[in-house]
Amino acid sequence: MEINTDKYKNITRNLEREMINLNPIQRGGILPTESKKIIYEYWDGYSVCDYCSGRLDRIETPPINEFLEDMSKFLGMDITRPTHGARESKYAVMNSICKEGDYVVLDGNAHYTSYVAIERAKLNYEKTDIGEYPTFRVIPESYAEKIDMLEDSKKNIGLILLTHVDGNYGNVADVEKVGKIAKSKGYPFLLNCAYSAGRMPIDGKKLNVDFIAASGHKSMAASGPCGLLSINKKYEDEVLETSKVNVVKELQMLGCTSRGIPILSLMASFERLIERVKKWDLELEKTRKVVNELEPLGFKQIGEKPRNHDIIRFETPILDEIAEKDKRRGFFFYEELKRRGLGGIRRGVTKEFKMSVYGLTNTQVDYVINSMKTIINELR
Template sequence: MGMDLNRYHPNNLKRVSSGMINVHPIQRGGILTEEARRVLLEWADGYSVCDVCLEGRVDLVKNPPIDEFKQDVAEFLGMDTARFTAGARHAKFAIMSAFKNGTLVLDSLAHYTSYIAAELNGIRVYEVPNSGYPDFRIDPEGYATTFERVKEETGRYPDLALLTHVDYRYGNLADARKVGKICEEYEVSLVLNTAYTSGIMEVDGKKLRASFIVGSGHKSWAATAPIGILATNYELADSVFRTSKLRGDWSGRAFTKKELALFGCSPVYGLPVMTLMASFPRVVERVKRWDEEVEKARWFVREMEKIEGVELIGERPKNHTLMHFESPAFHHIAKKHRKRGYFLYHELKKRKVFGVQAGMTKNFKLNTYGLSWEELEKVAWAFKDIAEKYGVEVED
């Protein structure tokens, strides 16, 4: 046998980021709380939450209290009810499966998973443009204009709208309230993709007039992957969480409780849902401290921009901890460096900072969410120290 099974030995399964400050753009909000770490072993076995499943559906399990938990999560998001999905992407797919072959208007900064969910459901996509370089802002009025464009082309307003609350490229915070108002005026249901917001900042679907809130447990709710959240109101719950109508023609079996878009039973059975639950009390508290996170992010941007040839792109001032820098200074160094574009990654690693994508120097993204002031200072120092090492000017 050619397999080297030793490579799977636990001693060989160490994370490359171990022991470093991890500023990976998608990871900061998914770091487990102490409480979540405490349930890891108890609930680590495969279908652990199914010990006492009386209804054949994870979301109805009473012990552990998943049934109550889904309602608490819905309340926390200002919605009526919720389900747990295999990530934000599955939540979007589930919603769009109720709008098959329809039309969707979404922001032009939407994540690829929004487009894929639409494509898989035969939905035609129309984009709301953004303002372009260097801010890339989404103007809420663009939704009204695009709704009109859809009407001109198809004779009807769209079936659905989607707004990426904070986008993955620039970390811009969209004006969800204004978009929600426009959607309400046009009677178009709004999906608010809060993959980068709910769980770290307050999101109230009722106030924002969202029909659906999509969240990502592993991105922003301190949970183990994969887990997403799909919250909605009672009016729409029946269509999105519609149940099976099929009957086997030989067996005569029916599956009337099984929700189609959740594959019959939620696809998250063990650790993902239990870590989400164990972290929840802390998540409910932490969203109230969002202002401090923004303050830290803005401080960090100021420090980074002291390096000549490093500049934030996306909205200013920042309203989120995910940020994107343009860095001709580092790109210039990379051109002459033995390690080429990988030099920044290696230099950061030497300074115990991880998460800037290997090979990136022209521009890069990082996320400061949840870093202490001390950690933040270390990260800023690391970038400045690298710049100075290669003769780049750094302001005091």
């Protein structure tokens, strides 16, 4: 057996330490110092199980059980469990409350993981309509139409799924409207909060939500992989059904899920999350400023306007123009950003790109704006 392990030595990552990272999937998952400290304590495998008496969500030292209760309050839900991430939360719901072949009605902006969870759970789906270019808004009324259509053709509907904030355009969906439709039609309603819970305030009760799938690493300042599943008490017996062989263990959790540092990092970040969702307006101000300052350069913001989320998607014909004549071709933008300490924008893109300034200081935001202005103005 010849294995050269040299390549696994001294692996480093400079993006977060030396650069301002503009990648929307990473900005919400940057750890505060408190969470880094807890990682020192719990990095060994199965360390969280020191005082376990049979189930992760009931551990008192460290206080995981209280944390989950507090998280339920934070999200306006009844019961919360740790999971490995939002996709795993969605799958746990689908696999428990739906029967093989059932239909999931979901928004046209849904994340790929919603489809993968549907397929893994052997379900079908019906996609609702979204609005046209350049806004691509979820159309709540389309849920009613699709539900009627499926009912008319005698299809069994197992779940209504809505992506609270989609990752393509960063549009914030009208949850209350979809929730009302789901409720009036009598179907369970899951909200995918991977891009919202931990960034913006959420009240599941007020929104008529039965399930919330949240992502620790995407939006809750936690290490990957981890997430939460918050449910309405009404579905406790189905979703949290326990084993017949080992009666304390929950089937959909396979006993215990996030048995290690990711859930602890989320716990340590909780205070910051409570603080930061209160300042969501300030994040939107920064985001809108970026859009207002960069559009005159020849960028066009896609998705709803003004921004109600920090994800910004720009169409960038001006980058395309510059790439035509720059000897670095499409890579000039990445290179120029990198030279200025800016990272997280996909290498080689010229048609369009996504970015976020979530959590950056105003000074950093101004630096980002001015750097992009300088790059474009010098090279155009």
